[in-house]
Amino acid sequence: MAKQMDAAYYHLLHELQAVDFVLVELNLYLDTHPNDLKAIEEYNRNAVKRKELACTYEEKYGPLMHFGHSYSKYPWQWAEEPWPWQV
Amino acid sequence: MENQQPAAKAPLPASSNAPNAAYGGHHAPTQFKYYTPYYSPLDPCPPMTVKRYNTPPNLYLGYQPMNLPQYRPEEALRRGTLWPIFYAPYPPR
Amino acid sequence: MWIYEKKLQYPVKVSKCDTRMAKYLIEQYGGADGELAAALRYLNQRYTIPGKVIGLLNDIGTEEFAHLEMIATMVYKLTKDATPEQMEAAGLGAHYANHDKALFYNNAAGVPWTASYIQANGDPIADLYEDIAAEEKARATYQWLIDLTDDVDLQDSLKFLREREVVHSQRFREAVEMLKEERDTKKVF
Numbered sequence A: 001m002a003k004q005m006d007a008a009y010y011h012l013l014h015e016l017q018a019v020d021f022v023l024v025e026l027n028l029y030l031d032t033h034p035n036d037l038k039a040i041e042e043y044n045r046n047a048v049k050r051k052e053l054a055c056t057y058e059e060k061y062g063p064l065m066h067f068g069h070s071y072s073k074y075p076w077q078w079a080e081e082p083w084p085w086q087v
Numbered sequence B: 001m002e003n004q005q006p007a008a009k010a011p012l013p014a015s016s017n018a019p020n021a022a023y024g025g026h027h028a029p030t031q032f033k034y035y036t037p038y039y040s041p042l043d044p045c046p047p048m049t050v051k052r053y054n055t056p057p058n059l060y061l062g063y064q065p066m067n068l069p070q071y072r073p074e075e076a077l078r079r080g081t082l083w084p085i086f087y088a089p090y091p092p093r
Numbered sequence C: 001m002w003i004y005e006k007k008l009q010y011p012v013k014v015s016k017c018d019t020r021m022a023k024y025l026i027e028q029y030g031g032a033d034g035e036l037a038a039a040l041r042y043l044n045q046r047y048t049i050p051g052k053v054i055g056l057l058n059d060i061g062t063e064e065f066a067h068l069e070m071i072a073t074m075v076y077k078l079t080k081d082a083t084p085e086q087m088e089a090a091g092l093g094a095h096y097a098n099h100d101k102a103l104f105y106n107n108a109a110g111v112p113w114t115a116s117y118i119q120a121n122g123d124p125i126a127d128l129y130e131d132i133a134a135e136e137k138a139r140a141t142y143q144w145l146i147d148l149t150d151d152v153d154l155q156d157s158l159k160f161l162r163e164r165e166v167v168h169s170q171r172f173r174e175a176v177e178m179l180k181e182e183r184d185t186k187k188v189f
Helices: A007-032 A037-061 B073-079 C019-025 C035-048 C051-079 C084-089 C093-099 C124-147 C152-180
Strands: B032-035 B053-056
Touching: A007 A037, A007 B053, A007 B073, A007 C124, A007 C152, A037 C093, A037 C152, B053 C124, B073 C152, C019 C051, C019 C084, C035 C051, C051 C124, C051 C152, C124 C152
Parallel strands: none
Antiparallel strands: B032 B053
16 A cells, blocks of 8 residues: 555645646636736746745655656656545 | 526625626626526426526626736635636535 | 646545445546547647637647546546445446446446547637537536535535636637737737
8 A cells, every 4th residue: 555645745735736726827818818928927937936846845745747857766756656536 | 587686595705796897897797697487387396486597707708808806826726716707606506 | 748747736525425426427527528528629629720729729628638637536536445236326337337447438328428529610710619618518517516416525626627617718718809800910908
């Protein structure tokens, strides 16, 4: 049986989901409002924040992405459980 | 009887119906409409006297204006949208 | 190409052991206006739509896969610990005979997913109106699913997905407006 995730895991995951959601919303908005400079700046600001949060998350819980978009410790962490539908 | 809203079943918090700059200072439209279907004395089941249907904000807004108020990230995620103007609550039947 | 991210877009919590809901939720997995149909519809239409709205179809299509994974998570959690008897009592006896606990792309009535659910006319206005209609139908289906359960945590995830349909519909309506513009001029809103 894979490790049980603790409250801190769910908290950090939720924080990341919140920033990523803002980015999804701004992304779709900008697809139809390409000249809104303020929204583009907001998008870029959140992208920086997202990178920092993802870094913290990956340090504690392993890679978020595959195919070279995240780093791995030894042994290979990507294929470790749990997967998103399991937690 | 068209679109008459039963007082006991207000579907939205009052704040959602407050005058809104995005609608030129007018009240935001209601998100549910109500009607009463014809009931025949020969119908087999007890009548559902009021039926409702949903009319979400995307039907009214047109092109989204710039600089609309936003939710904080955590609240945006919880509500499923970054902008209060699109928030469309659904109280289960 | 696509890169997978090892997290759900929104937390899925199922608090009630109610296998019956799995049978209904599968509508949004393999139904006519479910998340699979949505993702494939938009990603397929993007090849033949004017350049200024390709990005939107690409991005909404991509988000739909995140929603598909949320629905799969609900069904998985509701069925993984169910006995064959519980599956049968939930109306999933035929599903169990065919698939055990494997998910399958069919609708709530067990009809397999088919490509004819996806319209692709090639006319940009016809296709975008199709997309708007699909979003409204998916919004309505989420309403009926919310009505069918009293699990507030499951309702919470379904309400998130329903709200996303509202926002997607808004963006597709804006895409229609973009295509109605006379020239490729910079628009001031």
